[in-house]
Amino acid sequence: MATPAAQRTARTEADGTPDTVGTTAYQRAFDAAVAADERVEPRDWMPDAYRATLVRQIAQHAHSEIIGMQPEANWITRAPSLRRKAILMAKVQDEAGHGLYLYSAAETLGTSREELLDKLHSGRQKYSSIFNYPTLTWADVGAIGWLVDGAAITNQVPLCRCSYGPYARAMVRICKEESFHQRQGYELLLALSKGTTEQHAMAQDAVNRWWWPSLMMFGPPDDASQHSAQSMEWKIKRHSNDELRQRFVDICVPQAESLDLTLPDPDLRWNEERGHYDFGPIDWTEFWEVLKGNGPCNEQRITQRRRAHDEGAWVREAAAAYAAKHTGHTDGTRTTGHQTAHETEAERA
């Protein structure tokens, strides 16, 4: 274990030998590092369950980035100005880049991208349910940026301090880009809101449809959240679902006012006593239904993902065959030309 607190602990303990309560020195070193807010690194010892939780969470996050490209890519070919088209293309490209960072972070835990993609394609791992909602109008691109990316940032900023080093570092970069995405969404909606009557109505309609699903992005209420308590103890997670949801609502209400758009909740009002906005009950039946597969786009999203993967199989095989012939390596998709593109994109961030 590389961290100072862990090293101190490890030095004073017999390594690997269970003490009277069955805790090994490795475990105590890990606990000490987490308690001291130090980072756990790939080569450090970590409990199996911690590793499994991280893989599950990072994989779900990576999958969400690449599935999340679909609803927005739906509007690239129809973007109404060249400036908007360039911004949207750059945003969707960022999401592919985030997918790359996150699959790489998961690889540091000993799980390959191929394995994770296979789990996504076979339904054994999930992506964020928000992407099972459709983008019906151009304004949805703005609503996704403002609300969905806004909610994602609220969730993700604390992850920059996550106890697992590679994940925390990937999140620092991702959050910077997400913050740009959130601003472009807000600015897109502002242009629509200040535009023609039809454009304003388009913006309002999009916000009406995306508001509640965005609140659901923080996950079930704290008392129904399956993984929360352990993740908070491990400092993978820093705030509860309900805390983050409240923070998001408090941020959005004044922004909606500046946008001259309303939020579709008659119970939304400032509570002086709590110092927060109260909001109405969330329809958790819809949340669980969409999670189970009964959302408007579940089938469509995973079918497109599988098709892209299957139709690309011959390309990946060709790259591997070429690399084996010419370099002795078998992973031909990760060398030369297009890798440069990723670096270029990353440098822009």
Place this chain on the structure above:
Amino acid sequence: MTATGPATAPVTAALALGDDALVLSHRLGEWAGHAPVLEEEVALANIALDLLGQARVLLSLAGDEDELAYLREERSFRNLQLVEQPGGDFAHTIARQLYFSTYQHLLYAELAAGDGPFAPLAAKAVKEVAYHRDHAEQWTLRLGDGTEESHGRMHRACEALWKFTGEMFQPVQGLDIDWTRLDERWRESVEAVLRRATLPVPEGPRTGAWSAGAGRQGLHTEPFGRMLAELQHLHRSHPGATW
């Protein structure tokens, strides 16, 4: 072409080069969410973004970029037919990239070296396009010299798009270029890449019987109208709106 005013020489050339970049960028943008591997999602989007940036500068030399992109009819576009061809499989996209990026790289290098109105843009763009060309060449090698299937697909794609390559060397009014020499250099380069990729150099005609130089004169292929319908629909649905 109400948006462009009188067709002075630089306007004609700006539209030709700008429309090439605009249309190819759009076609590459269609790959978003469909690419064979995540790295290619990033790479194809990167190339599309470079081209869109070039298109915006070039169209702005000819008029208002959005009026030109969204309000012209099909017959007023001056792009090559090559760039408007539907994506097809990944091999078709790479063959199109190989043919076009080699052309664009050679052309922009010439323009960058001159002192014409396009020299500043070309000097910046030639660096981007050098990367596009490298990307296309690397993938041509991988697909041509990869598996039997990839070789077959790349071979078919190179053949299918060959008939659109002659059009690239029709002189564009306002560009001081030795087009015959450009064509020779293009052939040398493309043929060398194909040979290294173990692919035969296509032998068919490099222009169609009816359509030599057609795109530059506003004659396009059927899929282009559908592409424009998609590109222009939202903008045209809200006349005068700002976005």
